[in-house]
Amino acid sequence: MSASRVVRYALVPVQLLLLILFNVLLTLVSFMPHWMEEDLRKAILPFLPVGSKSDVTFYGVVDHRYFWPRMMTMFEITLREIMMTAEEGCKAPNTRLLRLSDGSECRILDLAKPARPLFMSGLEKFRQLTECFSEVADFVTIYINEAHPTDGWAIKGTVEIAKHKSLDERVSAAKKMLELQSVGSAVLIDPLSDESRKAYNATLERLYIIMDGVIVYKGAQGPYGYKMSEVEAWLKKYKGE
Structure with missing residues (x-):
């Protein structure tokens, strides 16, 4: 330990x-x-x-x-x-996910390319980063459980989605999210086992950068620790700006 x-x-x-x-x-x-x-x-x-x-x-x-x-x-x-098993400087948990595009199964590290950082984000706020750094990094959004479901800690005025009781409901919620705001990256679905959410402790939202299978940046817990400025600074340094 x-x-x-x-x-x-x-x-x-x-x-x-x-x-x-x-x-x-x-x-x-x-x-x-x-x-x-x-x-x-x-x-x-x-x-x-x-x-x-x-x-x-x-x-x-x-x-x-x-x-x-x-x-x-x-x-x-x-x-x-x-x-959580995700630690900065250690091997990234290669959790199981589903592609929203076709429902096929994959692993997080399947999307990572050698000598190229993989940026894992929550649901929004990073379209500009994808446009600025797409030539040096790959971006992916993982849709996990609903942060404020109508049958849980609900917040008025937010999108009304209940706790996901089936994979179909989670997929539908992810598609609804994309209808409201395009995220500018590949979207993956965390199965109902919540494997990725638990391994990376991504509730409510969290940012990660993985390089050659190792976590090189681990953001703090969102929403207060969800700091795009830190990710941007890391990518600029990596890009040599």
Whole structure:
């Protein structure tokens, strides 16, 4: 067991306690008078990640009706961070996936080419990168489980998709995502076993770069750790700009 994994195990009790306190705080916010809630929203707005700066997202996140779904999502993310097998500098887990285009089975590393980085992304925000660096890197989007399903930690105003109960439902959801916004890369589907999501702890979203079968960049947990600027800096350095 690596030293970093031992440290992560040791910090679990502290992380879980902080998660409980944070979730309770979010719930208390939803019971504030509207004018106080609005002042708080304006105060934290500059610190929200790109794509989460809307009233809909803010009020959806603090909604007290989703206390337990929100708590369970946070718990799972924390525990998966310990159990995940994807580590920077180590061999990339070669998880099983399905191609959205034809439903055929493949592995993540099937898309990687020798001496050429493979950039693994969440669902959006990287079309410009694909245009700027397509000559030196390959890009792929992996569609995993729904982050905010209607029958889970739902957020009003987002695309209404329930938890995937079958592979067909997940494929349909991925196609719906593409109808709303083209991602500019190959799209792969994580099977219902969630093999890739678990190995790479990609809930809610995450960025990776794989080079010759080794993880050379491992982004932090999204949405706050979803930093395209870091990926762009890595690609520019690799390209020699």
